Amino acid sequence: MATTRDSILSAAGELLDQAGPDGVTLRAVAHIAGLSHNAPYKHFQDKEALLAAVAAKELRTRGAAMAAVLAKAADPLSALRRLMHDHVRWAMRYPHRFRLIFGRWDRYDDDLGEAAEATRRLFVESIAVARSNGLIEPGDNERTAALLMSLTHGAIDLALDGHLAADGKGRSNPCDLIDDLIDLLAPAISPARARRRSR
Amino acid sequence: MATTRDSILSAAGELLDQAGPDGVTLRAVAHIAGLSHNAPYKHFQDKEALLAAVAAKELRTRGAAMAAVLAKAADPLSALRRLMHDHVRWAMRYPHRFRLIFGRWDRYDDDLGEAAEATRRLFVESIAVARSNGLIEPGDNERTAALLMSLTHGAIDLALDGHLAADGKGRSNPCDLIDDLIDLLAPAISPARARRRSR
DNA sequence: ACCTGAACACCGTTCAAGT
């Protein structure tokens, strides 16, 4: 059964995808859910709280998707690569969800923070596995996670606003850049790296 | 002499820094500039065009600042490093200008696009210099520029929303991550790299 | 508990005038 709260939440998600956070007006949300224009206030404190709930829901979905990708991967390094590529595909398809999720959570003692922490740990863990197998040069796992996450995040953000696909020669989409960084992180002797380099 | 257009522009910049793009109401802008609430419409087509003008102005200022940093640097590699660190400092201090500048320009055949292209070229050029001096491993300059720019952009964006400084151990701020990537890009034999690694 | 309708303050934008 779909509770009123759920139908409000899914209406908000729908509007978010179509028109971004500014397009998520409480009036439109209520209308889609078949309610009066201020019924949402009975379920969420205000617009910000509604968007935070949408973010929390999407974040949990992403965490499950990441776990599924990890489960299917052959080796730790390709698992890492698939994880990032999958993240890129999701972000390019749902740009407003991507930007919403990476906004500020400070004000919400919700499960939003812990859901994010869980997916982050999953990511750090998969780096730790690749490193302990000697597929990545020595270093701090948290630090390497921050490096790879920052690159992925920045490449996506730039690509979404059309600041990456500019040129013909050094054509660089987010997935290419992620591969570049993973190659840099892999030990110099790695045959996979040599193969990539020679292309 | 400060034209009316200039005073509108600087009022908009002031409001942007204080309260973000949503805080830049045309009414508040006009009030600060000492004009009636819709006088801005005589100088800018709409709110979006006003913000685009603010972005273009800031972008030119940034280009000049970057050129100044490059002129002062000792060697090509430290020039690159200083460039990125300076970019981080600016972005952390003026987050709303940072986000505005990296938004979409498509709709504006203004000088916005060319100003951005000019600063990008400056950046690619400084990579080319470092590479031709053997301070960076072989590769495509545009591609390496995209890699370094994406990492910097992503690290800043994550840091601004509090998603980077999480931990005590692998503590990573944008400048640390930039240094990590530059070290990875530098030839393995480089003594500077060995020094950094051992810390 | 959950929902509705009226109301308030605010904002972007337009228009008819004014100088």
Place this chain on the structure above:
DNA sequence: ACCTGAACACCGTTCAAGT
């Protein structure tokens, strides 16, 4: 050319009632 004041549609939010 540049500015003003009134007006319209829209939005977040609050409140007094309804069931």
